[in-house]
Amino acid sequence: MEEKKDIRVFNRETGLDESVLAASARLGDKAAFGELVRMHQRKVLRMVVGMVGDLDSAMDIVQDSFVRAYQALDRFDETQPFYPWISKIAGNLAINHIRKRSRETSLDLEITKQASANPDPLKKLQLEETDQRFMKAVGELPTQYRAVFILRNFEELSYEEIAERLEISVGTVDSRLYRARRILVDKLKELLE
């Protein structure tokens, strides 16, 4: 088991530790929480875009995540880094979003057709064509595989951390990651040659 890295973030301008910011925010200092938002929103948004494949939805989810985190600051352990906590909240919301969306899609084929006819939601991300194709392929992975792939490749979590996050066994992480990679290799074989 690899050691946990201390990834607490310091604000370069103010020199404040995020734990100080979190403590201030809990006491009602909304500006301090705004600072936490600025420090982490980019990374959280990246992860969520990777999971849901849609910038608009991702922004809604990230917004919701930070608001919920603010409301639940009393549960946050200041001795721990902030990012894993907020990314966990955002990850759970993203998974819920994916589940709901897949349920709605399977219930109504018409909606699926309409959705596929809509402009590609990824285009707003200003990605290169290769990257767009990659993100699209990731977005099309089955939810269970996608979650494991994102957490491994975007969040760079260990197998054990992924297992803990998703409440699955390490063996399941291994097999899902393998399948996710095989599917992506098949889908993107032209790009990977």
Place this chain on the structure above:
Amino acid sequence: MSHNCGSYKERLSAYLDGNLPPEEMAEISAHLKICPECLALLEKMKRLDRMASDSLPEFDDSVLNELEKRITDEIDRLPETSVSKEPKKPKIIPIWYRYAAAAASIVFVFLVGRMAYEDSARQFLRPVPAEPTYFEHRRVESSPQKELPPEDLSDKGKFEKRKAIKEEDKEPSVPERPIEKVDLTSPSRLREKEKGMERRKVRPEIETKPEAKAKPGIIQFDKEPVTVTEGETETINISKSIAVRGRQEKQIEEPREGVPADTRSRETGKASYAPIQERDRIEANEVSPPDVVPTSALEDMADMDAAMLKKKDEKAGLEHTGERLPAESSLESFYVSEIASAQASMSGHQYGKTVGGGVDDSLTIIRILLKRIESRPEADTPYDRIISIYMEARANYDLYRFTGDNSCLSRTSDLREAALEIIRIRQNKGSEDPRLMKYMEEINRWDISE
């Protein structure tokens, strides 16, 4: 070599991440030297990983500025009280408070529910509305038998039905008969035999312990199994569970050989939901009875929580004060009191002649509750996580029972699977927590067949 590559390929992903024991790493390294196919796959996986790190989207400052503004604006709109000023760890709430709140809610529900049935209260209840009641509307929509046969409203028929209903009210907690006892010498039975009719077997609905008067997920008003006979002496002892009702409808849909068409339509038209419907129609001044969601099972769980806590304290050598609320059960406790309040609201509205409003209020409360469960940001323990999923499933199931919304049913199904999977994992890891088994039994009892 490719015909033997299966086991190697499956481990290439873990090999790439260095997540194999040393001997397996060496084994695969050796294989890669002689198998170009596996080597090619490994190279593609490596490129895929590089692509993943390169493809991470970068955002314009405008996107991030907009996001930041949206977040801070919403936080600014929050009232000051929406965030606690102090950390909640450890959370200490007097345990009596929790039980008192739940007990008070339950007693209130019981009293209001009873009052709605008392003759003395009937004068306050509105006449049967011209529009179908909420439940009636739902039943008509969901039932394949939309055209009901003419109702037997003769005095004799009324008398029989009133009598049956009164008997239900008098003894709502008659211990369940595990097996239907049929008097084979009864006149109706003999008549059937003579006519060559085949009596439909009714399976016991739910196996409940005698002391468990009611279970979450099942709304029961009486314990008698369905008995349907021909002609004038129709008996309407039937469970009023919405969930069970759906199952009974399915059973009744099946044509029974030997049963005359008129008799069958009589059953299919009324027997599947006869008690509420007949009460609505025959008791001219009554409305649909409130479907009280029982909370005994959750109360049991709360008791188990307390027992477990005591055991933990004793194991840790601490003096058990009986005042500490286990954090993982706070959601249960919240749900118990909220669902009871929802039901109280519904009953109160019925008493105040606003059935629709009562149902709507209940649904609103359950939806708020569901949102709160969904927004629970972090599961502190695996058990807490199981509770969260279970409660979310439960809330969806309750919503389904009230609304018949199939999307809630589907969500319940998904969450149920998730909960069961996690429970199994915990058990495979050696957990012998009896609560896990309790949840598993509980959610397996839900009738979520669409």
